[in-house]
Amino acid sequence: MTVRVRFAPSPTGYLHVGGLRTAIFNFLFARHHGGVFILRIEDTDTERSTQAAVDQILDSLRWMNIAWDEGPYFQSQRMPLYRAHLDRLLESGHAYRCYCPAEELEKKRKAAESEKRQYKYDGTCRHLDPKADPAGRPFVIRFRMPEKYPDHFDDLVLGRIPIDEERLDDWILARSDGMPVYNFCVVVDDADMRISHVIRGNDHVANTPRQILLYQAFGYSAPQFAHIPLIHGPDGSKLSKRREAEYRKLGMSVSVQEYARMGYLPHALFNYMTRVGWSAGDQELFSLAEFIQKFDLDGVGKASGIMNPEKLKWVNAQYLKAEDDHALAQKLVPLLAEKGIGTTADDRLAKIAECLKPRSNTLVELAEKATIFFIAPTAYDEKAVRKFWNREARAWLEHLVEVLPELPLADEAAMEERFKGFAEKFSAGNMGKIAQPLRLALTGSTASPSIFTVMNILGKDECRARIRRAIEELGKLG
Known part of the structure; x- marks a missing residue:
């Protein structure tokens, strides 16, 4: 048997993360078994379905690199198939026309609620002559429940699931406007597409008994069902x-x-x-x-x-961390553009990505941290200023401005050796006491990648300008 699965979202809004997980499970199941992954758009809700939602669903799946093998199929384009199957059930006696007015049914539903019992259609039209047409009155098409049916079905995830007969009645297959309902269309589609496994959220468990009975009425073999658990929020409640x-x-x-x-x-x-x-x-x-x-x-x-x-x-x-630096640079370009920073995915931006990616959780966070390489600081961390700015720090930075032209910024190992000498001269060998004031001058804070990497990316001219500005601004503090 060839494994054939489907993902069937409704285009009434964006693709939900729960739907994404369902798509992933179907996709991986098909790939694992060498099967076929089908995309079907269930757009029979004409009032709520939109082309914008369809486009968004397709774009989201493409962004996630979830490639479908067949489709997308649209239920709205399959109405002749549904009507043929409705006629087939009417002819075989597995369905009948119901002329009960909606107002009458609503009264019966409210009566059941007041008596605290499950409402079930009472079969008023069940035994009418199928050839009769009472004065052209509007009708719905109902499924004729068989006298005998299974007491359970087997689920590949949840195991044996009992069928509650109190929830089964002669349910509606097509509304009075002729539009078939979800539970009918999905069975016709899955049978026509030869779906072998239905993998979906466990909020569909209640639909399954009715669908199984429809398969039997058509004489089709039912697929295997696998109802996967829903996804809840961090507090354990349903995502909303x-x-x-x-x-x-x-x-x-x-x-x-x-x-x-x-x-x-x-x-x-x-x-x-x-x-x-x-x-x-x-x-x-x-x-x-x-x-x-x-x-x-x-x-x-x-x-x-x-x-x-x-x-x-x-x-x-x-x-x-594992992403290629140049690939990250490509992704950073539009994010930096949103911040008013025009740049290209060149070697410099790749170097920025390389030094920042171990310190970032997301691309947005990485882009925010990258701005310091394009925009000089206009303010300095107050806590860091109090801790690291003093006369010794100023003297060190003034000296660094003088010797900066001769420093080998591109050779970080050589830079480290030079800075050890600077530390001996200005801070009794304490590297932190010279590195932190410099980091503060170059970035506005004391949190950054290696100071040698920062200097190499900024270049000598930019380093000199930033250090001089810091000396001027921080010098006003005393």
Whole structure:
């Protein structure tokens, strides 16, 4: 049997991180088994579906390097297939037309609620002559529940799941406007596309019994089902769009596209999201080839996955460190442009990326730290000034300005030897007492990469200008 799986988002908004994790699991399952990964857009909700949402979903998947083998298929373009299958059920007696007015059904629903019992359609139209058409009245099409049906279904993640007959009735297959409902379309599509495994969130467990009965009515073999746990927020509650502002402060989002804006690398997000709810021992970081080799459903847990933004940042930091410096430079160019800094992905920017990536969690953070190499400090850290600025520091920096033209900035080993001599002369051999005032003058703070790297990237002219300005500004303090 060829493994065929699908990811089927609804284009009513952005791609949710929960949907991303579902897409990843389907993608890896297909690749692991040498199967086919299909993309299907479930856009039958015409009032809420938008082309902008479709574009955003496709762009997000492409950004994540999740390549589909077939599709995208659009349900809105498959209406003739659905209508043919509705006719097929009507002809076989597995479905019937229901003419009950909506107002009448609502009264019965409210009566059930007041009596604290599960509302079920009472079958008023179940035995009408299928050839009858009461004065052209509007109708819905309902599924005719069989007298006998399974008492459970087997799930590849959750195990044996009992079927609650109290939740089953003659449910609606198509509304009065002729539009088929989700549970009907998904069965027709999965059967037509020969889907072998349905891997989706466990919020769809309740839909599965009805879908299984539809497969039986059509005479189709049902796929194997695997309902994966949902993803919850850091506090254990369900992810909510209403809490997006709160999530952003933590460095996370419910929207996939926001992770690009926040400076996460797509392969880092892929790694992190795969590990939310799936395990393979203690290994944390995987190449795509390793994921494909090791991923299978037996590693998927039953408990909800918890988003941990600090862990996500750590994973991203590991990938940043491993990223090629010139590739990082390419990614930094637009981020620096947003800050009004025009530059190119040249060797200098690659050198900046190289020295800053071990100190950064995200591309945005890296870009922020990189600004010091393009914009001279206009203020100096007050705490550092109190600690490191004094007469000795001024004398040292004035001397450095004089000897700067002869220093070998490009040779960090030689620079270190020269600075040892400076330290003997100005700070009794204490390197920190000369390095920190210089770092303060060049960057405005005492937190930066190696002072020799900073000087090499800035160059002699810029170093001289920044040191002189610091002497002038800090000299006003006494």
